Amino acid sequence: MAEIERLLEGRRAIVTGASRGIGAETARAMARAGASVALAARDAEALAQVAGEIAEEGGRAVAVPTDVADPAAVERMVATAVEQLGGLDAAVNNAAGGGHAPTPLAQVRPQQFRSALAVSLEGVFLSLRYEIPAMLATGGGAIVNMASTAGLQAVGGLAGYVSAKHGVVGLTKVAALDYAVHGIRVNAIAPGPILTDRLQAAGEEAQRAAGMAMPMRRIGLPAEVAAAAVWLCSDQAAFITGETLAVDGGKLAGTPPFSGSR
Numbered sequence: 001m002a003e004i005e006r007l008l009e010g011r012r013a014i015v016t017g018a019s020r021g022i023g024a025e026t027a028r029a030m031a032r033a034g035a036s037v038a039l040a041a042r043d044a045e046a047l048a049q050v051a052g053e054i055a056e057e058g059g060r061a062v063a064v065p066t067d068v069a070d071p072a073a074v075e076r077m078v079a080t081a082v083e084q085l086g087g088l089d090a091a092v093n094n095a096a097g098g099g100h101a102p103t104p105l106a107q108v109r110p111q112q113f114r115s116a117l118a119v120s121l122e123g124v125f126l127s128l129r130y131e132i133p134a135m136l137a138t139g140g141g142a143i144v145n146m147a148s149t150a151g152l153q154a155v156g157g158l159a160g161y162v163s164a165k166h167g168v169v170g171l172t173k174v175a176a177l178d179y180a181v182h183g184i185r186v187n188a189i190a191p192g193p194i195l196t197d198r199l200q201a202a203g204e205e206a207q208r209a210a211g212m213a214m215p216m217r218r219i220g221l222p223a224e225v226a227a228a229a230v231w232l233c234s235d236q237a238a239f240i241t242g243e244t245l246a247v248d249g250g251k252l253a254g255t256p257p258f259s260g261s262r
Contacts, residue, residue, distance in 0.1 A: 005033065006032075006033050006034040007033045007034070007230055007231065007233075007234035007235070007236060008030055008033040008034045008035040008090065008230060008233060008234055009033070009034030009035075010034060010035075011030075011034065011035040011036070011089040011090050011233070012035065012036050012038075012081070012082075012085035012086060012087050012088050012089050012090070013030050013035040013036070013037045013038070013085075013088070013089065013090040013091060013092070013233070014037070014038045014040060014077070014078065014081050014088065014090075014091040014092070014127075014131065015027040015030065015037055015038070015039055015040065015091070015092045015094060016040045016041065016066070016068055016077075016091075016092070016093050016094050016095035016123070016127055017040070017041055017068075017093075017094035017095030017096060017146070018037075018039035018040055018041050018047060018050060018094070019039070019041035019042075019043040019046035019047050019050060020041075020043075020046060020196075020197055021194075021196035021197055021222055022094055022146065022191065022194060022196060022222045022225050022226065023041065023092070023094040023095070023146075024046075024050045024222075025222035025223050025225070025226040026092050026094060026222075026225070026226040026229050026230075027039050027050055027054065027061065028050070028053065028054060028057075028059075028226070029223065029226035029227060029229070029230050030090070030092070030226075030229070030230055030233070031054045031057065031059030031060065031061060032057065032059065033230045033234070035089075035090065036059075036060040036061070036062075036085045037054065037059070037060070037061045037062075038061070038062050038063075038064050038077070038080065038081035038084065038085060039051055039061055039062065039063050039064065040064045040065070040066040040068070040077050040095070041065070041066065041095065042065065042066070042067050043065075044063065044065040047063035047064075047065060048063050050063075051063045060085075062080075062081070062084045062085070064076075064077050064080045064081060064084075068093075068095045068119060068123030068124075068126060068127060069118045069119050069122060069123050069126075071126055074123075074126040074127055074129075074130055075130050077127075077130070078127075078130040078131055078134050079130075081134075082134050087134070087137070087138045088131060088134040088135055088138065088141060089135065089138065089141045089142070090141055090142050090143070090144075090233040091127065091131045091135075091141070091142075091143045091144070092143075092144045092145075092146065092229050092233070093123070093124045093127040093128070093131075093143065093144070093145045093146060094146040095119060095120075095123050095124075095127075096119060096120040096123075096146065096164075097115075097119040097120065098112075098114075098115030098116045098117075098118055098119045098120060098160065099112065099113075099115060099116035099120070099158070099160040099161045099164070100112040100113070100115075100116070100158075100159075100160055102156075102157035102158060103157055103159075104157060105157075105159045108159050108160065112160060113159060113160045113163070115160070116160030116161055116163070116164045117160065117163065117164050117167070119164075120161065120164035120165065120168070121163075121164040121165075121167040121168060121171070124145050124168050124171055125171060128143065128145075128171065128175050128186070131143060132175070132179060132184060135183075135184050136179075136182055136184070139183055140182060140183025140184050140185075141183070141184050141185075142184070142185045142186075142187075142232065142233040142234075142237070143175070143184065143185070143186045143187070143233075144186075144187055144188065144189060144229045144232050144233060145168050145171065145172045145186070145187070145188045145189075146168070146188070146189055146191070147165050147168040147169050147172070147188040147189065147190045147244055148161075148165040148168075148190055148191060149190050149191065149192045149246060149248050149251055149252055150162045150165045150166075151165030151166050151167075151168055151169045151188075151190055151244070152166075152169065152190055152244065152246070152252060153252055154166075165190075168188060169188055169190075169244050172186050172187060172188040172242065172244065173242045176241040176242030177242065180241055180242075185232075185237070185238075185240065185241040186241060186242065187232045187237070187240060187241060187242065187243050187244070187245065188243070188244040188245070189225060189228055189229060189232070189244070189245050189246075189247055190244050190245065190246045190247070190248065190252075191220065191225050191247050191248065192214065192219075192220060192246070192247065192248025192249055192251040192252075193210040193211070193213075193214065193219040193220065193248075193249075193251075194219060194220045194221065194222055194224075194225060194247075195207065195219050195220065195221055195222065196222060199219065207219060213251075214248070214249035214250060214251055215249060215250030215251070215253060215256045216249035216250055218249065219249070220247060220248070220249055224247060225247050228245055228247050232245065
């Protein structure tokens, strides 16, 4: 991809779920765009590696091991970011987890359902709860929550994940409405099939099948989601709040022509 412009020069940012995949790529992209970045995730070793890669490229990053399902840990995460970076201007709440494999709803165990909500939904709520006061203290900021196309269009068998991601879209709108007048913008991104660790592990045939199901006939790259997050956090998106931006190769647009002609 083309080099991201330095759209976030001088900004201070948090990225959760930054140890791998979309989160790690977003942290790198924000640093390349000029931001100092606090990286948060449970895997301290992986976080340190990403932070080191950013430093090697000339950026500034601090690793803050965090379980976003733990309110005290999230509070410490934001406090540490503010202390280390000097404030907070942007955040990408990407951490997700828990849930269950594809399972008919009546066979999903309650603890499986709750585990999806605890990380993928409550973790976003907790992040917002502590990030927003930190941004209010310095006059505003921009937040991006990572939803999914499954937060806009249901997928059978994924009751926990779909419920959590629909909840992220709703939380995004509420936060945007509550704090628009205070100079804080809150948006979401809904990625479609992206070449993250899980899809890489599924193999080339699964990747090909996922790509061919998209109108653009390919899967997306983490860098493409990261570029959207950088843009939404930048002044170029200054009049956008409460929106969910699909980065999905046209998946949610509708059904491609049946003829298969290109």
